[in-house]
Amino acid sequence: MSAHFQEPEATKVEHGTNNGLTNGDGNDKFTLGKFCIDEARPIKVIVIGAGYSGTDLHTQFRYLQRVPNMTLTIYEAEQSVGGTWLVNKYPGLKCDIPSHCYQLTFEENPNWSSFYASGPEIRAYLEAVVDKYKLMPYIRTQHRMTKARYSEPDGKWIITIRRPVEPNSNETATQFEEFEDICDVLFTGMGDLSRWNWPEIPGLKEFQGKVIHSARWETGEGGPDAAWEDTVHSWGNKRVGVIGVGSSAIQIVPAIQPKVARVVNYVRGKTWISSIFVQEPLIKLSGRKDAENYDFTEEDKQRFQDPVYYKKFRRELESGLNDAHAATIRGNPLQDIAKAAFKEIMVQRLAKKPWIADHIIPDFGVACRRLTPGPGYLEALCEDNVDFVPSPIKTITPTGIETEDGDHKELDVIVCATGFDTSWRLPFIGRNGTNLSDKFASQPKSYLSIAIDGFPNWFQALGPNSGVGAGSLLLLMERQVDYAVAATLKLQRERLKSIEVKSEAVDDFDEYLMVSNPQTVFGEKCRSWYKAGKEEGRVSALWPGSPLHAAMALKHPRWEDFNYERLDSRIRNRLHWFGDGNTVADKTPGSDKTWYLSDDEIDYPPSKYTGRVIRVVN
Template identity: 60%
Template sequence: MTQQPLFSESAIDAPRPIKVVVVGAGFSGIIAGIRFLQRVKNVELTIYEALNGVGGTWFANRYPGLACDIPSHCYQLTFHEKTDWSSFYVQGPEILAYLETVVDKYNLRPFIKLEHRLTSAIWSEDTGKWNLTIQRPSTDSANQVEEFQTDADVLFTGIGGLSRWKWPDVKGLHSFKGKIIHSAKWETGEGDPAGPWEDTVQSWKDKKVGVIGVGSSALQIVPALQPKVQLLRNYVRGQTWISFPFLGDRAEQLGMGTTETNYKFTDKDKERFRDPAYYKDFRRDLESDLNSLHVVTLKGHPMQEGGRTTFKADMLKRLEPRPDIAEHLIPDFPICCRRLTPGPGYLEALCQDNVEFIPTEIEQILPNGIETVDGKIDELDVIVCATGFDTSFQLPFPIIGRGGVQLSEKYKPHPKTYLSVAVDGFPNWFQSLGPNAAVGSGSLLIVIERQVDYAVEATLKLQREHLKSMEVKTEAVEDWDAYLEHHFEKTVFSEKCRSWYKQGLSEGRVVALWPGSCLHAVRALEHPRWEDYTYESLNGHKNRFFWAGNGTTVAEETPGADRAWYLSQVDFPPVPLHQA
């Protein structure tokens, strides 16, 4: 039997080859592609995207009115600023165009495989790799698919908690003889489905349209369709808070009107933003304000109570022509209990003559329309389901970890993770936007960036220390789960309101949100606790210093290399102004 060498024969800083697979080419996958290529040497990277374009949710969603519900200047990467956003709450196509410019700037397209869907991921304890099955269009027929096998030393998934839509559970849904459309799969059969949504509703001016839902999608679809249809009926089961536009002190800086629901930036505004110093201060102040709202989510906090009073007064004012709608729509639960959105134009659209607000429960869908529980039948030509998502984090394909454990079982009765990025029993797998990764306030993108940073640091550790695997300890997962349970008791998220934060339930476990503020998440992920993991060495090496190598560095083994590189990395301490 050949005896394993005690130490590596390579230089201490010679990176071993490592293969990384990223699943998804939305914000998470794009950021991951950039950072893995930037920071991990000798890496083989592939990004698999199920759709036929980059952008994730911003590519998949094409419904009327699609927009971001936080300020556009806060919805961009820290390292790729855009100064010419068209409006305060920017439309979806503009965000998609932004993401495409990021992909092109960092030359990611050669690493992205479109229309490649992950259908299974199985951990191999023998090889210390993830065995992956990928489905793609067949080279033999345009209407068929084929599968192939590949593997990865590190698997990173950026799938998203709201990427799996489903039809709402309504009796007779598919008996409807007119057009029935889900907001997450906007297909009308008219015009170019890949083009602007306006091209698909040109013939709707004589149509009666029903929109089911009062979530963020419905709040955008209703005002977008209202001017283009004969009659719009909005079927609303629950209640929701509508916030006024988040402008703060920036309104005065730019001369914005205080009554505007979505300010359009002028050429003068954009010219100001071209000044790097001005733009830096503008964005920093705006994002700082956004990140200061966490206290609103705490039970009994003065800002929670004050916000509730302010939002109610604003909604009553905007619904002045229709006080009956205000009576049904304004909640009795705290603000932020379910996702808070500005919904530009939604309340105003409800007050238009061609809109009917229907708070009565739906009994069933009929071939010609919708019947409500009071027996009333509304005839319709088009039904839009702006509701219905699988928020259980049960993925549509198997992920099988150590010992054959399935992630779907691991996530019952509710998902348990470690800092939302790792799961015990699933070595070398990291994720963004998994369970408890979203934020109730603040910038989601900075959290995604830090989740990617965490995965990159873990990969560097695997590579640097010649490790076969790293797996988070079960006790660390259990401790984090206990922390979650304790935290949410103090927040309005645990109050009674139907929300995707709680898997679409009125009460129960909060599975979607980070237990703290956005800034809290950034700090928590900043310095990984490697002691919370267990490790296996490559090829069964027992000496923990195997990675120390042959006693040299790459610079010493490379002719002409810089052997005083540390002089370019000096951290000069500040000199005190006054000597003691």
């Protein structure tokens, strides 16, 4: 089934003769456009994904808030909103930064239950945001984008969407239908940790027990929406192998250790297990130096109702997170301090099995791999029913896992906490039939992480080099959205067919990355998804600077870094968008013709400037 695009009448007017074009006899005779300068042309925007609102929910809200005369549709592949916090249901799932730092700048939540929120609570927050701003009418769940193709003749994106044939069916359905939708602007917020990978281990498909990926914790027990506790309630006599030592495995192992007969953690690399992020406020709240989390009391939540107190509390937390960026720079004394402190903590926590320290404490810098606090992980490794296996896996047999040292362990369940596909090789076809997968075959390259040459009118959040190694990721995502909305407004306001980043601007950003990254610990030798799972090479996941640096870089778009096409190539005058010399207010009887004096238009100087004497120089 296909949707057929029909050009709006308001746009067709601009394509007629005597509308700022040549007069038809070969002579350039400019005439005014038949529209007001602020008469917004119709524009269609499609958003892919309804995950965290630093990307998608924030995108929807800002587009609806700022872009007039717009049609908006959001396609979400899953059954509901929430993104990674909907899909991930694995044991021990929590955010690894404080709850009050993991929320939108404009939508504060004073009612978080704990200092570090659980996955279900974060998902509930996102759902509350959708409800508050009435976004659900724009969202189409269980609609998965399978392809996006740019149509050069009309400057449109043609999006192929797959959905279940039967209403209310889920992604396990066997029958699907596809249809096409068309838009002027495409915004994607699919995230860099949304496409998970099965490990390439011989024999995985032959294993006769349960095989689960951490990013899809569905065992068939309790249904796809069951809490992880429901899926492991019968595992009391099970032997569970957990492959990996990333942030997911570090949370899963201590969560299931008391609930199963045996846990075998297969670890091929080393990693730093840090102390809790922003520890001082946690110690102050809990009164304990060894606190790993803290449940807010009713008294705490009551204090958070005071806007002044709450804002001070939140800003202190985020300031502490942002301060951590300095420690990611090579040569910074904070690196040596962090190494010594974390090593001491890890050795202490591994006191019952001190030999593990030799296999897990790294030589590389702190934060070369994603830094995870991992409350309880090292302690769990020391329990009697946990085996730590540093020998590489040779093969998976029908009954267990055999490692290269010849050891074979019988298992009932294998959990693959083995990461994600961060290659950004997505099903996009751009100008001249350019396939994004081919373009990114050697390495992903973008402009400021949000635009790609050869792919006009497409903007993204959490594209290549949009992650952060320290600080607030949501700040960066919100600024990416603001940038995309500003570009959409320019496209609409100036009646443009396309806006496309210049290839030389992409190359300049890439050159900056190549010089910047080796100066950080992220460029050191360590296996990390920051480098697409490689030990060495290009850092493709992180912004080349702090989150504050990213926010400033994205605040004022450099429009000179883009190429443009007009809606009609016959238009020669770049100021055709001025229209007929009027605003809508000029031509509307009874309208507000002093709108520039309204409070939301006037930029009032702060009172500290009012007493200053201004000297006029002739």
